Amino acid sequence: MEIFYILMVLMLIAGIIAVETKDLLSSVICVGAVGFSSAVMYLFLKAPDIALTQTVVEVLGLVILIRATISREKSFISGDREFFAVVVSVVVLFLIFMAGIGIFQNMAPFGDAAFVRIADSASQVYLKQGVKDTGATNIVTAVYLDYRAYDTLGEATVLFTSVIGAIAILRKKSRKLLSEGDSQ
Amino acid sequence: MKGMTIIVKTVSSWIKVLVFLFGIYIILFGHLTPGGGFSGGVILAGSYVLLLLAFGREYAEENLPLPIASKLDCIAAFLFIALALLGFIYGAGFFFYNFLQQELMADCNAAGKLVSAGAIPLYNIFIGLKVAASLFLVVLVLSAFRSESDPTEGQE
Numbered sequence: 001m002e003i004f005y006i007l008m009v010l011m012l013i014a015g016i017i018a019v020e021t022k023d024l025l026s027s028v029i030c031v032g033a034v035g036f037s038s039a040v041m042y043l044f045l046k047a048p049d050i051a052l053t054q055t056v057v058e059v060l061g062l063v064i065l066i067r068a069t070i071s072r073e074k075s076f077i078s079g080d081r082e083f084f085a086v087v088v089s090v091v092v093l094f095l096i097f098m099a100g101i102g103i104f105q106n107m108a109p110f111g112d113a114a115f116v117r118i119a120d121s122a123s124q125v126y127l128k129q130g131v132k133d134t135g136a137t138n139i140v141t142a143v144y145l146d147y148r149a150y151d152t153l154g155e156a157t158v159l160f161t162s163v164i165g166a167i168a169i170l171r172k173k174s175r176k177l178l179s180e181g182d183s184q
Numbered sequence: 185m186k187g188m189t190i191i192v193k194t195v196s197s198w199i200k201v202l203v204f205l206f207g208i209y210i211i212l213f214g215h216l217t218p219g220g221g222f223s224g225g226v227i228l229a230g231s232y233v234l235l236l237l238a239f240g241r242e243y244a245e246e247n248l249p250l251p252i253a254s255k256l257d258c259i260a261a262f263l264f265i266a267l268a269l270l271g272f273i274y275g276a277g278f279f280f281y282n283f284l285q286q287e288l289m290a291d292c293n294a295a296g297k298l299v300s301a302g303a304i305p306l307y308n309i310f311i312g313l314k315v316a317a318s319l320f321l322v323v324l325v326l327s328a329f330r331s332e333s334d335p336t337e338g339q340e
Contacts, residue, residue, distance in 0.1 A: 134282060136215035136301035144220070145307045149268065149280035152307075155222075156314060160261055163318045167254070170325045 003044055011037045024069040032062040046122060122147075188238050196238035203231040211312035215301040221308040225315025232320045241327050250324060253317045260314035267306055 011034045018030035035058035042051035108117075126143055134142040144152050211224030236244035271281030282302045299305075 134301055134304060136304050138215050138217060138220070140218070141215045141220050141304055141308070142301075145215075145304045146280070146282050149307070152311065153264075153268070153280075156261060156264060156311060159315065159318050160257070163257065163321050166322050167325050 004041065007037045007041050025066065028062065028065045028069050031065070032058060035061070192238050196234050200231050200234055203227060203234065207231060207312070207316070211308055212298070212305065214308040214312075215304045216298070221311025222315055224308070225312040226319060228312065228316035229319035229323070232316075233323050236323060236327060241324070245324065248320060250321070253321050253324070257314055257317035257321060260310045260317065264307065264310040264314065267303055267310065271303070 014030040014033040014037070018027045018034070021027050021030070035054065039051045039054040039058060042048075042054060126139060126147060130139045130142045131137060134146045136142040136146070207224045207227035207230070209224075210219035210227055211221060214220035214224065232244055232248055235247060268280045271283045272279050274281075274283045282304065
């Protein structure tokens with residue numbers, strides 16, 4: 001449980017830095033730190049699918065944001081720090097490569113997932129207790145409207161927000177209303 | 185000018201009822217068979233998008249006007265949250281508690297029937313209405329934007 005407190009403090013510090021700092025690039029990197037910490041948190045909460053989604057979204061968002069900030073700031077590293085940066089990135093890449101090799105060697109064979117072997121993992125509990133707990137014979141519905149209904153709430157909120165955004169951007173009267181507001 | 189040819193209009197006027205009924209079936213039987221609120225709502229929206237494509241935007245907007253669609257969207261989202269809050273009030277004190285199943289229908293043993301699973305069919309209906317209204321609104325707004333940017337369309 002201590003890992004959650006450490007991650008939470010890390011996320012709080014990164015969030016405060018992201019809001020307070022003047023440098024756009026470090027602000028973006030701090031936002032990325034918040035996202036990846038929450039991905040690690042999902043992993044420790046036994047929700048690896050959400051952790052994967054969070055990681056993918058974070059990587060995409062970070063790449064886009066860093067591209068946007070770099071084109072605006074044009075802050076390049078040069079001199080001795082450039083050599084140091086190259087060495088650090090090569091070492092980190094090598095470490096990630098070795099960790100990847102280790103993970104693939106210890107991976108379960110295809111069709112024998114870890115969830116099946118652990119008796120009290122979430123998927124096994126859903127399959128055994130689903131009909132008794134929720135009364136729904138469609139186990140997918142039982143999961144997304146009963147066990148994990150917060151997920152559905154989030155999806156509905158995303159849809160609602162995107163529709164509001166589409167209407168706000170594409171409505172016909174926007175320019176008319178703006179010009180009327182100026183004349184008054 | 186409005187819509188497509190008479191072949192498309194005739195065929196889609198037969199098909200739209202079947203598509204609409206299929207969407208309702210997918211939503212209502214979401215807790216028993218594959219399907220649910222999201223997929224059924226997309227099919228419901230698809231029937232209106234079919235109308236929009238075949239008969240033109242005005243006809244589809246007469247069938248489901250934009251203010252009614254946006255109100256339906258908001259009301260369905262509100263009812264979804266309200267049902268979740270009812271679980272908070274009547275149940276063991278947590279959000280999305282399936283109180284209908286746990287408190288009232290616990291010993292009915294109705295698994296597999298249409299009226300079963302407590303609040304899950306209600307959630308499905310609300311999500312289905314919400315998704316149908318949302319997707320229809322998106323398509324309607326996009327098509328309205330395109331016809332407005334077309335200078336030959338005329339004033340409104």
